[in-house]
Each structure stands twice: as C-alpha cells, then as structure tokens.
Amino acid sequence: MxxxxxxxxxxxxxxxxxxxxxxxxxxxxxxxxxxxxxxxxxxxxxxxxxxxxxxxxxxxxxxxxxxxxxxxxxxxxxxxxxxxxxxxxxxxxxxxxxxxxxxxxxxxxxxxxxxxxxxxxxxxxxxxxxxxxxxxxxxxxxxxxxxxxxxxxxxxxxxxxxxxxxxxxxxxxxxxxxxxxxxxxxxxxxxxxxxxxxxxxxxxxxxxxxxxxxQEKTAQSYCEILDLCLQNKVSQSELPTFVDKFLKKNGLQLQDIDALVLGYSGDSDFDGWYEQAEQLFDATVSLYYKHLVGQCDTSSAFGLAMAAQFVSDQAIPETAQYNTTTLDRPLKNVLLYNQFRGEDHSLVLVRSC
Amino acid sequence: MQQPNNIIYKIEMAELKEELKGKIIEVLNLEDIAVADIADSDPLFGEGLGLDSIDALELIVLMDKEYGIKLSDPKQGKSIFQSIDTMAAYIAENRTK
Missing domain, CATH: 3.40.47.10 (Thiolase/Chalcone synthase)
Incomplete structure (x- = not known):
C-alpha cells in the first residue's frame, strides 16, 4: 500500500x-x-x-x-x-x-x-x-x-x-x-x-x-505530497495530455484542482506554457512565486514551500495571486507546474491533511 | 644575509611579519581577525589561531607563490609553521622572490 x-x-x-x-x-x-x-x-x-x-x-x-x-x-x-x-x-x-x-x-x-x-x-x-x-x-x-x-x-x-x-x-x-x-x-x-x-x-x-x-503526520504537518512527475520535453500542444494523464493517475480531474502554482518567470519567450496551463484550468485560482524569489534552476522548491503554506493556512495572500479568480472553496488539491525554457517540465501534487 | 642585530634587518623583519599576517588572513579567510590580533609568537595550529591540516596546505602554497619557497620535506612544516616568528625567519632565510 x-x-x-x-x-x-x-x-x-x-x-x-x-x-x-x-x-x-x-x-x-x-x-x-x-x-x-x-x-x-x-x-x-x-x-x-x-x-x-x-x-x-x-x-x-x-x-x-x-x-x-x-x-x-x-x-x-x-x-x-x-x-x-x-x-x-x-x-x-x-x-x-x-x-x-x-x-x-x-x-x-x-x-x-x-x-x-x-x-x-x-x-x-x-x-x-x-x-x-x-x-x-x-x-x-x-x-x-x-x-x-x-x-x-x-x-x-x-x-x-x-x-x-x-x-x-x-x-x-x-x-x-x-x-x-x-x-x-x-x-x-x-x-x-x-x-x-x-x-x-x-x-x-x-x-x-x-x-x-x-511518513508521520504531526501537528506541524503542512500538507501531503501525493505525486510528482518529470518530463524533459513537452510541447505546448502536448501539455493538456501531460497534465490530464498525471491527474488521472491520481484519480483526479481538472476541476478537482483548487489552485494552480505556476512557475511564471517573466520570460516572454517561454511563459506561454503557463498561459496554456491556465487555459486548461480556466476557473481555478492561479498563483506564482518567482516574482518574489527569482528564477534559478531550483527556485521551484520555493513554489512547493509556498503551496504547502497556503494549504496549511487555507488562505492565499494577494501578493501570490496571478489571476483574478477568487478562492470560493477549501484549498484541498494544489497542482504545481514548472518548466525551464520549454524543457524540464515537472508536476507536483499536494493535498491538505 | 643581513645581520640579526642590524636595525634595518629588524625593520624589514617587522614589515615581513605584518605582510605575512595580512596574507594569512586573506588566504585562509580568517573572518573577524585583524593583523593586530595575531601576536608574533602565537601558535598557528592548535591553540592560538587554531589552523588545521587544510590550512597547512594553503600555507605551503602561499610560501611557494609569494616567496618562491618550495617545501619538499613535509617534516619541515612543523617547525616552520609554529608561529609568525618562525615563518618569517624561514622566509627571510630562504626566499627567492
């Protein structure tokens, strides 16, 4: 099990x-x-x-x-x-x-x-x-x-x-x-x-x-990490299948995701992947973090920290919100998506505990 | 070689010791330590500055790079690196640049 x-x-x-x-x-x-x-x-x-x-x-x-x-x-x-x-x-x-x-x-x-x-x-x-x-x-x-x-x-x-x-x-x-x-x-x-x-x-x-x-849930636990997947190359047209396959593997559908954490870096040549992801989840709150901690090869780690904090608090500060959708339900399932210059795509799924 | 009782020699040795302290602080990145904090007779290893074996390698490279002294016998190091006094005396005797 x-x-x-x-x-x-x-x-x-x-x-x-x-x-x-x-x-x-x-x-x-x-x-x-x-x-x-x-x-x-x-x-x-x-x-x-x-x-x-x-x-x-x-x-x-x-x-x-x-x-x-x-x-x-x-x-x-x-x-x-x-x-x-x-x-x-x-x-x-x-x-x-x-x-x-x-x-x-x-x-x-x-x-x-x-x-x-x-x-x-x-x-x-x-x-x-x-x-x-x-x-x-x-x-x-x-x-x-x-x-x-x-x-x-x-x-x-x-x-x-x-x-x-x-x-x-x-x-x-x-x-x-x-x-x-x-x-x-x-x-x-x-x-x-x-x-x-x-x-x-x-x-x-x-x-x-x-x-x-x-493995142990404690009073300090922020959230649960459900799953993670990595793929070197995913074109923008392949992104919906990449995401859908990952969610299905975890028994979820697009509408089950309560917030999306995206690795928007301000790179006009490559942020299109995130816009594509937002379109998939059009009624979902989208969040970003690289405006606060900058880009580096491992800045996505901070995205996970941020998601864990918000799931634990059941609240989203304005400074982290990318779109204008408001959260009207408990923050249960959060999906993180990151890529770098169109390569090294990753999805991480966390859940409140 | 200059005579130890020569006043010029004493001034040069004092300058060499100050220079050496500065280089050691820089090369070993001794944060929070100033030239004035190091006494000429303080032990460099163990008590005193508390340097270790990696520092010894750095000092060997420093002697070679700055003063043209190659220490081929590692046993020499123990006596040469006892203190600023011993290092400066060895450098004054053997430097090639």
Whole structure:
C-alpha cells in the first residue's frame, strides 16, 4: 500500500529573507535582473572556523536545512537529498580563476573541495553527524524535483521515515554575466517584474529551500505530497495530455484542482506554457512565486514551500495571486507546474491533511 | 644575509611579519581577525589561531607563490609553521622572490 508522505518542516533563505510566518506579507516583487539573498546571521549555526571556508550557497543550505528540521522537531534525518542546478558556482569560479591566473600552479585545496555540487548536502550531514544516505541531484531545472522523487520512493518503500530534502543555487558574478550574455537573465538595465515583463530572460536570484518529509503526520504537518512527475520535453500542444494523464493517475480531474502554482518567470519567450496551463484550468485560482524569489534552476522548491503554506493556512495572500479568480472553496488539491525554457517540465501534487 | 642585530634587518623583519599576517588572513579567510590580533609568537595550529591540516596546505602554497619557497620535506612544516616568528625567519632565510 502506498504510504502518505507529509511535509513537516520548511526552511528557506531567499531574496526576501528567511522563511518566516509573515514572509508573504513583507515580500515585494523583484525588479532587478540579478538578486542576491538577504543573508541571515549564520554565527549561531556555523562556527567561525567552519564558516570561513564556506561559500554563500553552503551557508544558505545549512540555515534552511536547520529551519526545516527544527520545524519538524527532527534532530537527525534518515537521509539528506539535495538538488542543485549549478552547485557551488562561487568556489568553482574561484578555483578555475586560480588555474588561469597562476598558469596551473599554486592550486590550493579549499576552493576545489567546496566547489563540488554535493558539498552542501555533505556539509549539512557533517554538521548534524548524519551518516545516512546522502545524495545530490544535478538535473538542471528538475534537480529539486528529482531529489523529491528519490525521497518519495524511499519513504513509500519504508527505507526511511524522515528525509531532509532541499535545493540550493547561488549566483556568482562570472556565471551571472554568462547567463546574461546568452539571454537567460534579463539585461541589467531592464527593470521589469514578472507580471509586467514583455522581454525575454528572467530576473535571477539565488535561494535555498529545504523540507523535512516524513511518513508521520504531526501537528506541524503542512500538507501531503501525493505525486510528482518529470518530463524533459513537452510541447505546448502536448501539455493538456501531460497534465490530464498525471491527474488521472491520481484519480483526479481538472476541476478537482483548487489552485494552480505556476512557475511564471517573466520570460516572454517561454511563459506561454503557463498561459496554456491556465487555459486548461480556466476557473481555478492561479498563483506564482518567482516574482518574489527569482528564477534559478531550483527556485521551484520555493513554489512547493509556498503551496504547502497556503494549504496549511487555507488562505492565499494577494501578493501570490496571478489571476483574478477568487478562492470560493477549501484549498484541498494544489497542482504545481514548472518548466525551464520549454524543457524540464515537472508536476507536483499536494493535498491538505 | 643581513645581520640579526642590524636595525634595518629588524625593520624589514617587522614589515615581513605584518605582510605575512595580512596574507594569512586573506588566504585562509580568517573572518573577524585583524593583523593586530595575531601576536608574533602565537601558535598557528592548535591553540592560538587554531589552523588545521587544510590550512597547512594553503600555507605551503602561499610560501611557494609569494616567496618562491618550495617545501619538499613535509617534516619541515612543523617547525616552520609554529608561529609568525618562525615563518618569517624561514622566509627571510630562504626566499627567492
């Protein structure tokens, strides 16, 4: 029998600050092309001796992970699974710059050690003393969803009872410049919010979002994760079949979805997929989140955090609402849809518990 | 080699120690530590600055890159990296740049 899987804890470090009760009240749409996170103080969690070798991504990951564990009252999870698109790009750049500047001489170990994609999950485990399964998925814009899929399978099979799952992507200067050159990030002189956007590219931001997933429903449980599916290529004309097949697999129809969380990024070339999804669910509330936390390969993790919060609260703040449809029924089933530049499509289904 | 009792030598050594402290803080990213916080005789490893084995590798690279000193015998490191005093004395004796 398929077990129920619950989100029992959430943590995040974003451009709007850390995960907190009034997150959506205090948040404002991002207008800059590149946005750094609002850093919390890490001194309470990370000793200065450890922190001096850590890039922002590692610190953000440790902070968000601890928030998620604290909320769930879990000290050491059975497994730690993360997803990242570009990994610790700051240290990767530092190491490669040293290689070039010093003509392959004088290479020091620190930046290389910290540049690997699985560093964040490893540092979280080292800090917690967690010797369980530790894995990092690097599958561009379905990196986080791949991590969740792994966690769901392990929890369904009973191989673990609580798993820390998360996503981290940091922004480093050179990588951001390259992403701007190829049009993934909007030019620096363009200041558009996601909703106002009429241009290609997206406003990027770094972020870390973590969840404690468990078989056990607790007083802290936000919601249940029912199912998830990934597909690399889905054309706009194939989208209705992709969605319909997923819902049918879970015994649902379009009208059973009470809210739709869409990954609108303000990229005029690729937001058409979301418009197509909205047309499918024409009488359903549609929500968005990348106007608050920006685009990165794993920003969809924040979409899940947002959906979980709203399902738990049974309320939708105005700042997250994309269309004008008002919610006139309990928020039971919420469907999340994300894609990146027309590829890496993912659907995640959550339900109130 | 300059004589230890030479006043110029003493000034150069003081400057070298200050420079060395600055480079160590920068290379090892010692947050919240200033040059003035490091005494010349403080142990660099264990007590004192509390550096570890990865830092030792960083210091070996620093000696090579900044002063042209290649430490081929790892056993030498223990005595050379005892303190700023010992590092500066070794650099003054062996630097090639």
């Amino acid at each position: 398929k077990r129920s899987i619950y989100i029992n804890g959430i943590g995040a470090v974003t451009a709007q600050g850390v995960w907190r009760a009034d997150f959506f009240v205090e948040s404002h749409p991002l207008q800059h092309a590149v946005n750094a996170v609002q850093q919390p103080s890490y001194k309470e969690l990370i000793s200065p001796a450890m922190a001096r070798r850590m890039s922002r991504g590692i610190k953000m990951g440790i902070y968000a992970a601890q928030q998620a564990l604290d909320e769930a009252h879990i000290t050491i999870p059975d497994a730690i699974i993360t997803g990242t698109g570009l990994g610790c790009s700051e240290d990767s750049e530092k190491f490669l710059r040293n290689v070039l500047d010093n003509e392959e001489q004088f290479l020091t170990p620190t930046a290389f050690i910290q540049s690997t994609h699985n560093t964040v999950a490893a540092q979280i485990a080292l800090r917690l003393g967690c010797k369980g399964y530790n894995f990092t998925y690097v599958n561009r814009s379905v990196s986080f969803e791949s991590a969740v899929l792994d966690a769901l399978m392990q929890l369904h099979d009973g191989e673990a009872s609580s798993i820390l799952v998360g996503a981290v992507d940091e922004i480093s200067d050179h990588t951001a410049r390259l992403l701007q050159l190829i049009g993934y990030i909007k030019p620096s002189d363009v200041h558009e919010t996601v909703k106002e956007s009429k241009s290609p590219g997206a406003n990027y931001a770094e972020s870390a979002t973590f969840f404690t997933l468990s």
